[in-house]
Structures are given as C-alpha cells and as structure tokens.
Amino acid sequence: MRDHELPGLGRTLAFTFGVAVRSHPGLTLGTLLLVPAGWAVGSLQALWLKHLVDAAVGGTAGAVVLAVSLLAVTNVLGWVAGALGGRMRQTYQEKAGVVLEQRLIETSAGMNGIEHLERADYLDRLDPLRREAWIVHWTFEALAETVGALAQTVLTMVLPASIHPALLLLPAFGVPSVLVARRAAERERVAQERTGEARRRQRHLVNLGSGAASGKELRIFGLGPRLVTLSREAWTGEHADRTHVAWVSAAQKMLATLPMAFGFTGALLLIGYGVVTGHAGVGDLALAVMLAATMSGNLGAVVDMTQWLVGCLAVGSRFLWLHDKAALDVRRHGADQTHAYPVPDRLRSGIALQGLSFGYPGTGRRIFDNVSVDLPAGSVTALVGENGAGKTTLVKLLCGMYVPDSGAVLVDGVDLRRLDLDEWRRRCSGAFQDHAQFELTLREAITVGDLSRLDDDEAATRALAAAGASRLLTTMPHGLDTQLGTTWPGGVALSGGQWQQVALARGLIRQRPLLTVLDEPTSALDAHTEDALFNRYAAAARQRAVDGGITLLVSHRFSTVRAADHIIVLDQGRIVEQGDHASLIREAGRYAEMYQIQADAYGAR
Structure with a gap:
C-alpha cells in the first residue's frame, strides 16, 4: 500500500467492529439492538395513531383501547431504549477509547526506526489521528445510528404505501440526499488532510506562545505580536479552505433535500384527495401528516448520521493506514525476525x-x-x-x-x-x-x-x-x-x-x-x-x-x-x-x- 492511500470501507468497518467487540461484546450487541429500536419508535407511534383515529371515527371502543395501549407500550419501550442505550454508549466509549489509545501507542512506538517521525507527509496524517483518536470508538455507534435513521426514514416512506401503491416510490426521492451527504463528508475529509500542515504550524505557534520553554526568548525578542500574526495567517488559510468546502457541501445537501420535499408534498395531496373521494380514511391522512411532519427531521438525521459515520470511518482508516505502514516498515527495513541472527553476548571484533x-x-x-x-x-x-x-x-x-x-x-x-x-x-x-x-x-x-x-x-x-x-x-x-x-x-x-x-x-x-x-x-x-x-x-x-x-x-x-x-x-x-x-x-x-x-x-x- 502506498503512503497516500487509505484502506477501504470494508477493512475499516471490520477494524472498528473488532475494536467494539474487544472493548465489550455485550455492550456492542446491546448498542446494535437498542439504537435502531429507538429510531423505530417514531414510525410505530404514527402507525398506532392512525389506528386510534380510525377506531375513534368508527366508534369501536375495543379498537380505541388497543391503539392507546400500543401507543403507551411503544412510548415506554422508547424511553427504556433511550436510557439503557445512553448508559451503554457511555460505558462503551470509555472502554473503546482506552483500547484505541493503547493501540495508537503500540503501533506508532512499535515501528523499527524513526524515519516516519521525521517526515512531513506522515506527520500530516498522524497529527489529526492523535487529536481525533477518540472519534474512532464512535464509529460502531455511528453505524448503528445510521442504520436506525435509515430504517426510520424507510418506514416513514413505506407506511404511506399501505394507503396507495404509488407511494412506494417515495424512498427514491431520498436517495440524492444520502449520496450527496457521503460525497460531502469525503470532500471535507480530504480538505482536512490537505490543511494538515497549516494546522500543525498553527498549533506549534500556539505552543511557542504559551509554553514555558520559549517564554524568555519571546519576551526578550518581543516575538509575541509576530507569533500572533503567523498563527493568524496559518489559521486563516486553513480555515478558508475548509470553510469553502463546508459551505459548498451545505448548499449541495440543501438542494438534495428538494426531491424529498416535493415527493412528500405530492403524497399528502394524493392521500387528501383519497379522503375526499372516500378511497382513504381519516386515520390514513393523520398517518401521512404525522410522517410528513417528521420527514424533514428524519431525512436530516440520515444526512447527519451518514456524515458522522463517514467522518468516523475516515479516522478509522487512518488507524489502519498507521497499522499498514508499521507492517510495511517491518517488511521493508527488517529481516524476517523468525530467521534473524542472535545478538552476540559480547563483541569480539x-x-x-x-x-x-x-x-x-x-x-x-x-x-x-x-x-x-x-x-x-x-x-x-x-x-x-x-x-x-x-x-x-x-x-x-x-x-x-x-x-x-x-x-x-x-x-x-x-x-x-x-x-x-x-x-x-x-x-x-x-x-x-x-x-x-x-x-x-x-x-x-x-x-x-x-x-x-x-x-x-x-x-x-x-x-x-x-x-x-x-x-x-x-x-x-x-x-x-x-x-x-x-x-x-x-x-x-x-x-x-x-x-x-x-x-x-x-x-x-x-x-x-x-x-x-x-x-x-x-x-x-x-x-x-x-x-x-x-x-x-x-x-x-x-x-x-x-x-x-x-x-x-x-x-x-x-x-x-x-x-x-x-x-x-x-x-x-x-x-x-x-x-x-x-x-x-x-x-x-x-x-x-x-x-x-x-x-x-x-x-x-
């Protein structure tokens, strides 16, 4: 693997899953189950509300009681899932964070030589990894959240199909948002790596300006204002680059939500027409209105979760890059240690x-x-x-x-x-x-x-x-x-x-x-x-x-x-x-x- 290449999605996911399992298998399984379950609560509430409205309009007391009971149980399960999931996530993050920090030290310190520590291209990769190592332990949670958000969004789009088959086309309107979010996250990752040298320079200047070792020279030479200027210049260039990418991404994501908005507007008009003509019930309209009200939030959550996941995977891929570089370093710079000569007990020549x-x-x-x-x-x-x-x-x-x-x-x-x-x-x-x-x-x-x-x-x-x-x-x-x-x-x-x-x-x-x-x-x-x-x-x-x-x-x-x-x-x-x-x-x-x-x-x- 060449130095500039990062491992693929599959290997990165396998790595983060391995970190999660090694940190705590039980918490990993619990997160995988509870997070998507929490997301499903919203769609189930909308479904039970539809049945409650239909039962109330139809005057069926038993159906009303059943719908209310289902709503209550769903709410309780949602609260339990949220409380347990929050506690499990916090414990998992603490355990996984320790595993990752230990692995970072072990991998970086385990390389044969120090060439990598004196190369700018390596430091540009390692610097964000040092600062963001804690993000990797969120990858598995981000994956579970993304799956849950996608499932919730799909349910939001599919449930109206029980009213009219044409509404099965609704999920297609959400595809552009997901694709654009993924591309935007990748662009932002590339921008972060591109500005790595400027960030390192800016932090170095901050350390110089606030550290005890350089304090005497700063005051004797009057370097404070000059360091401020250099730090501002380094930050301005780096910030302008990343800000430009962020604004472009935001504009593209906003435009990508328009198809979904048009799709749901059309769906509401279709269901409203069905109620007027007698082809749909009032409960169907209540279901559609509730889903439409949450649609924007669900879609935004999918975009945010996808971007979060891609960001976590980017940091995870740097971990794998470091691991691969260490393995390559052993192959390139060292003999096969299984056939290495023993070091002499004493030197003779x-x-x-x-x-x-x-x-x-x-x-x-x-x-x-x-x-x-x-x-x-x-x-x-x-x-x-x-x-x-x-x-x-x-x-x-x-x-x-x-x-x-x-x-x-x-x-x-x-x-x-x-x-x-x-x-x-x-x-x-x-x-x-x-x-x-x-x-x-x-x-x-x-x-x-x-x-x-x-x-x-x-x-x-x-x-x-x-x-x-x-x-x-x-x-x-x-x-x-x-x-x-x-x-x-x-x-x-x-x-x-x-x-x-x-x-x-x-x-x-x-x-x-x-x-x-x-x-x-x-x-x-x-x-x-x-x-x-x-x-x-x-x-x-x-x-x-x-x-x-x-x-x-x-x-x-x-x-x-x-x-x-x-x-x-x-x-x-x-x-x-x-x-x-x-x-x-x-x-x-x-x-x-x-x-x-x-x-x-x-x-x-």
Whole structure:
C-alpha cells in the first residue's frame, strides 16, 4: 500500500467492529439492538395513531383501547431504549477509547526506526489521528445510528404505501440526499488532510506562545505580536479552505433535500384527495401528516448520521493506514525476525561501517557516501565535527533507527539488518541532547531505561552516581518517589541541567550494553563538570572492556573527547581524519585546527 492511500470501507468497518467487540461484546450487541429500536419508535407511534383515529371515527371502543395501549407500550419501550442505550454508549466509549489509545501507542512506538517521525507527509496524517483518536470508538455507534435513521426514514416512506401503491416510490426521492451527504463528508475529509500542515504550524505557534520553554526568548525578542500574526495567517488559510468546502457541501445537501420535499408534498395531496373521494380514511391522512411532519427531521438525521459515520470511518482508516505502514516498515527495513541472527553476548571484533551511503528520504541529499570505518570492541570512540557533519545521523544508523541506502553496519561481521533488532536495541544504551522529559517519579524516569529494574532503588541510585547526579537525589523532597514536572500535584520543577542528569542516568542504568551512545548528553553542564564526568565514565568503560562494549561519544568540547581511545573527525558526511588525540594533534589537520580554536577561546575567557 502506498503512503497516500487509505484502506477501504470494508477493512475499516471490520477494524472498528473488532475494536467494539474487544472493548465489550455485550455492550456492542446491546448498542446494535437498542439504537435502531429507538429510531423505530417514531414510525410505530404514527402507525398506532392512525389506528386510534380510525377506531375513534368508527366508534369501536375495543379498537380505541388497543391503539392507546400500543401507543403507551411503544412510548415506554422508547424511553427504556433511550436510557439503557445512553448508559451503554457511555460505558462503551470509555472502554473503546482506552483500547484505541493503547493501540495508537503500540503501533506508532512499535515501528523499527524513526524515519516516519521525521517526515512531513506522515506527520500530516498522524497529527489529526492523535487529536481525533477518540472519534474512532464512535464509529460502531455511528453505524448503528445510521442504520436506525435509515430504517426510520424507510418506514416513514413505506407506511404511506399501505394507503396507495404509488407511494412506494417515495424512498427514491431520498436517495440524492444520502449520496450527496457521503460525497460531502469525503470532500471535507480530504480538505482536512490537505490543511494538515497549516494546522500543525498553527498549533506549534500556539505552543511557542504559551509554553514555558520559549517564554524568555519571546519576551526578550518581543516575538509575541509576530507569533500572533503567523498563527493568524496559518489559521486563516486553513480555515478558508475548509470553510469553502463546508459551505459548498451545505448548499449541495440543501438542494438534495428538494426531491424529498416535493415527493412528500405530492403524497399528502394524493392521500387528501383519497379522503375526499372516500378511497382513504381519516386515520390514513393523520398517518401521512404525522410522517410528513417528521420527514424533514428524519431525512436530516440520515444526512447527519451518514456524515458522522463517514467522518468516523475516515479516522478509522487512518488507524489502519498507521497499522499498514508499521507492517510495511517491518517488511521493508527488517529481516524476517523468525530467521534473524542472535545478538552476540559480547563483541569480539566490534562494529564496522562498510561502504555506507545514506540520505534522509525525500530530501534528495546524501549525508554519507561510501563511508567505511571500524569501531573496535571495547573501545571508547569520539565523533567530532561541525554542526551538520553527520554525527547524530551516524548514531541513528548504529542504533538501527534508519537503514543505509547501500553498504552495511556490521556487528561482529553480521549485517545489522540480519540481527534481531529488538534484541540489539535492548543491548544498546545512551543519552541524547534532545532527550525526553518523562514526568514520572524520579525512580521511574531513570529505571524506564531498563524495564527489568523498574522497582530497583539500588540500580536507580547507582545510575545517578554514574551520571554524576548523586546530589540531585538529596535535593528531592521525597527522594526517588518525587514526582517530576510542575503540571502534576506535588510535582517538582527541574532545571535543564537536572533534566539532562536524569536522562544521562537513564542511559547508564543498563548493565553490559554492547553499544553506549552519549550524543551531547551533557551540553547543559559546564565544561569542567562534563570533562570530569566523561573521564570517570571512560575509565569505567575500559574496565568493562571484557564484554567488548563500545562507547561512542558525540561532543563539541575537545577537552572532553581527547580522553577517547579513538577519535573520528567528520566533515560533510566524510571521515577526514581518525586516530587518538596525540596523533591527530601531530598531524596538524582539521582536528588540530578545531582543537586549537576552542582552546584559544577558553583561554581568552
């Protein structure tokens, strides 16, 4: 399935039905029965009213009592169906909503890499899905409501046929409304996807304008009015597009109701003429008048329910699209895991890049072109280079987040694509400059780095010490049980450096990793603290070299990377130099130049 394609109606209905059944089979069946039953009440009331009028005109007391009894029973059943249906719908929506949110997390987080999270076309689809996931659990209810509304409308049109056979043609007058409603809903769905980028931009600007992280810069640079202008421009373009489509749809739906109005007007004239000529009774006219009075509402309900259903199915189809994309991602980027090679318990030769070429999809630009380099087992290797040199991209490739366009990442001589990727990532660890801020307890924010140690206080404390953050624990009011983040009751605000310490501790909690990546993990710390921390970590890593584990450090601070065993200098995706600090200084090349520039800058302070 190509990325731009959405699954068909049949698969989407099957998916939503599966969600409904898994959420609660009993509620699903109850909704399926009670919702249409509630819709049928109106037509039955009109029918019993016809019999009541005929009985009253004919002076038949028994028939009057029967008609009144049927009206009363129908009303009671309608009230019961409404009360039970409302309670069942609320319970079902809560259960189904949880199932859908869990499935969204599972599917999105379960993809092999992160390519999809860095592509605009994917985000344009995912963004409305994040906001509208709750709509999917309404799909089954919308289907039941649509069926009920259609049944009510058909009864409204068919019942007059008992008066005159020509009135069987009435349902045909309602077909245009249903067809137009479906097309209108599809146009509105397409318009929503077409304006996805503008909506994302507008929300991003709102977050910038109201978030704490950007608050200082907004005030220093006086950006508030500019953000308002940009947000208004993004909203205006998106709103104008969707509003135009909505007005066109409304006009078409209004015109599509005219055939039905003409049809029922003709039906009333025909029945009225029958009463005058004696071919129809007064009850028939009462039935027709009551049905005509509800016809507009019924027809509007069919249109609204159909549009609601199509909208729900559109969101459901995005869920399926995400599922299909995840399945395609596994087939395209990973080996058949049933035949995958096991990840070695320890590295013997190390990791090697062999003729590796790579460019981000959709950019048309190569980041790496035929790059080869060895990362020996047990080594501490540093990557240095200017911004945009390809350092973080190389980290993503080593962790299996992306697949090379050509060439390979070899782990002890085995192509990384042939390994069990889940197991490989379990043997990787690391901390990153763009780390996540898990607003959990301090313990959980650290131990999620190794799910087998979620309740291990000793491991969490040891990881904080390894990250040079033991003092952080002493400042927490409830120790490891302290809630992080001020958006939660009793939560504690952390500085940027403290969040980075927590992230580093999280990256160091795993035991015996084969690859540890430290990608600018201490950029918020001062140079002396970072230097001391890395020297301590490098010494510990060398002591663990018996496992062959490789430590990869990415840093702009040359005073820190000089302690590495091996230094790789990247420049525009090419390896221009490599060696240890002393040899690179002697070569007086690019590394020595950058080192001296930074040393002079620090010396001038």
